[in-house]
Amino acid sequence: MKPELFVDLAGLRLKNPVVTASGTFGFGIEYARVVDLAALGAVVLKTVTLKPRQGNPPPRLAETPAGMLNSIGLENPGVEAVAQDILPELKRRGVKVIASVAGETIGEYATVAERLAAAGADALELNLSCPNVGRGGLHFGSDPETAAAVTRAVRQVAGNLPVFVKLGVMGADVVKVATAVAAAGASGVSLINTLPGLAVDWRRCRPILGNITGGLSGPAIKPVALWAVWRVYAATRLPIIGMGGIMSAADALEFIVCGATAVAAGTGNFVNPRLTVELVEGLNRLLAAEGVVDVKELIGAAHRRSG
Amino acid sequence: MKPELFVDLAGLRLKNPVVTASGTFGFGIEYARVVDLAALGAVVLKTVTLKPRQGNPPPRLAETPAGMLNSIGLENPGVEAVAQDILPELKRRGVKVIASVAGETIGEYATVAERLAAAGADALELNLSCPNVGRGGLHFGSDPETAAAVTRAVRQVAGNLPVFVKLGVMGADVVKVATAVAAAGASGVSLINTLPGLAVDWRRCRPILGNITGGLSGPAIKPVALWAVWRVYAATRLPIIGMGGIMSAADALEFIVCGATAVAAGTGNFVNPRLTVELVEGLNRLLAAEGVVDVKELIGAAHRRSG
Amino acid sequence: MVYEAEIVTQRKIADGCYRIELYAPEIARAAQPGQFVMVRTSITADPLLRRPFSINTVDRERGLVKILYRVVGRGTALLAGKKLGRRLSVFGPLGKGFTVPPSGRFAVVAGGLGIAPLYFLVQRLRALGNEVTVFYGAQNRYELLLQEKLAALRVRLFVATDNGAAGFKGTVVDLLRAEGIPPVDILYAAGPGPMLRALAAFLREAGIARAEFSLEERMGCGIGACRGCAVKVITPEGPVYKRVCVDGPVFLAEEVVWE
């Protein structure tokens, strides 16, 4: 018998826990020729801002041990293009869509969120760790109060859509920030965004990325991501979308037993373009082999064993 | 012609920039049968506390992608054993010694530091990221004022020994903490300590480490370490002992061009027990091949190229 | 599109240069000149990302995809260590290749391993019965690859080496300057960045109908999703970043902003 993979993610009904990590899967359509998008729990779109953004100068990628750095710089065509062209197309294909939002001010977050909600997004994810935002370059996510303020503003315009807040682990304690955004109306949190990092070519004596620093993702950061999911789940029991280095269904189950309700494939898509669908297949296979009838039994299960 | 490898690390004269990362090289003597300790720039000892510590329950290690987690828990025989038995033995062997210090209170840091200074340490390193310390489990290193207070207390008892402060990247901005400890009398900083992490066995449904969470080290964290070195050097020009995933002389040179004056081999010692001496050989070889006559030319050199 | 392709041939063809043949019939069938594939060089997480390689040519009957590569780092070193019979994960064909008009006169300018995608193009152009002039430069004569194969295609071939040990002494751009560009409908080029930049500058002076360059950039996804492979391109609306992986790798020389 096939195990039950359906999960309820803060009211968002997902046919399975597998979603995509913002920015690693474009607007979904890019992957449509290798992946049946409608077979995924949901597609999380690349972060969208009010106006189109060009992004940072190349090189934008560098490989690191079991990981990679990126300094894309939120390149995106702006909210109007996404609302008009992309969201309708995804809906037509029967895809469940979580739209990722960023802004340079709290007001911009709200404007973008409202537009995407109106255009048919099934849920919103607030990217609070984007660079070059208001308050002198401070990240919205590194301080509980600011994070709560953004959440509150978006919550007001989001109707009854679930709102997830995406956090990194730098700056204020992630448990404090998660608690603050939950109090401000977040439906759950997405953990984790990239870690800061730098790669350098010592012979040419300069950083590899055009932007000097970038965000570290991939298997290298998986232990940090599991740590964040573990702690936030233990302290808040909030619904969590877990991500960071997921390359296999076993990795996905590690996030789930630590407390994630859904899991996102990010960098892993680059290594294996069919990773998302293979995660679904793999979950089916591993759970069946272990005699687990419903994936929901495993959410946070390692906490129950470890007291 | 052999390149010049001598460096002056905040007044500490090192015959080459290669040192060991605290906790990964024991008290040096363990490695004496595979490494000529006196051939290294210095040996940084395992962190010592006032009283002996038993450490955490096993398992204490877990492997992760390109990295590892440890939850040793500062197991050590206490300052007296180190001062009486170990330091004299190392001095007899002609080893330059940097003693790593931790305490549960500021007073304990000072007591341990004073004892190790009296016993002949050539320099001190303050481990401010040790768990289970005073102030309700808060790490001394995650807050600039507390870090400065510890530094000030140790500075007063350390005579004219160089005092390095070892920092992680979680909590307060590492540049702020580095600036604060420099103002409090630190001679330089050691960057970086491990990142927090967790590994879990999803089938057995529990964390792998006996202590649940641990510290992530190894190549996986190299980009984060380079980022920290880059930023602290850019902002403070403090002498830096750089570490995090160094596995080869090329890795060491990456830290040096980002701003490190010395480099420490940590987890890499486990992979290659002769790593330290091979780093010295490798620096000689690579610098000669590139026609660099003095390693000091390269300290922070990537900043000069990138403006 | 993602295949576990068996290694059918793996041969060293010059110092540090290898040719590998992979059994991947679907890719062989679909591939167009100028397209590329992304290959996993390790099944572990280190190295992590796939490596992009141009399709050097295909053998549709035998279902083979051929790649020429040079060992420059860890990924290519691991690739060179793989033996016959091993399977490699290959993703492709990817990207927008060269324009292949049914008829016309064409010139091809290759620097070093730039010959890899251009050979496939020349094959196709010659199969259509078109005249092709090839300018081909390499550091030394051992790195002038595929010369017999090019000869067998009966192209006009001009070669250059840095030390003049074979053909013209100098770069392929110097060679072109010396020979003059023949009257052509399209000039195609591939090679190292500095060569392409110099060639672009030369072509701006020379004036030429259409020049198509194959570019390289570090890649993440290879299918347009991550925006990691940005290259600055002039458009009527001003400069924008395009994606080498799907908007290219072939771009018009005149639209590329060389930085």
Add this chain to the structure above:
Amino acid sequence: MVYEAEIVTQRKIADGCYRIELYAPEIARAAQPGQFVMVRTSITADPLLRRPFSINTVDRERGLVKILYRVVGRGTALLAGKKLGRRLSVFGPLGKGFTVPPSGRFAVVAGGLGIAPLYFLVQRLRALGNEVTVFYGAQNRYELLLQEKLAALRVRLFVATDNGAAGFKGTVVDLLRAEGIPPVDILYAAGPGPMLRALAAFLREAGIARAEFSLEERMGCGIGACRGCAVKVITPEGPVYKRVCVDGPVFLAEEVVWE
């Protein structure tokens, strides 16, 4: 102590079990029964750490170190894929082995791959002309390794399998319970944790002069520096953590705190 040792033999000896022979004359010369080596299974950063393996035996004349291993994860899977002629980085010999008295009566209790270090011990004890009784349990008869070799050493051999397909039906501890422990000066044991724990409990009832157990724990450095391989041990001053890598891997059964 760190050698790039050539693989001289690599053979599957049972389902998922392999024997590998490495050319490492210095290690072969120095190795004592119960000691181990740490092997790098990849030259990349993933998997990162060395894997510890007991020395199954050595051939001093030919300079060989032999290891028996079971594929249980990525490191051992990579090891099994390595072909003859490849070099492996091997660090050792490490640890404190078994006591080998010049004379006496001895029993050996092996569970599964616990036979690996115990075989080396039995060889040594027999070479000294001592009587040795071997109790050996495995999951099934295919995993009862080295039986002919043990027979050739002329030991008293009792075997057990979970389903009784060979020898006694049950665990090796059940077997021991059934046969009774012969009067011996030292009993040696190696095997999975649960087996050793059960054996220790049985030995406490049975009363025995001296029992030496070989333990396993995850290892970082292998030479006592990192304190990663802690095992709780009773001392006159109370329980302390000792290091499996240098204080062991062989410990007295009675000093180990089974948690």
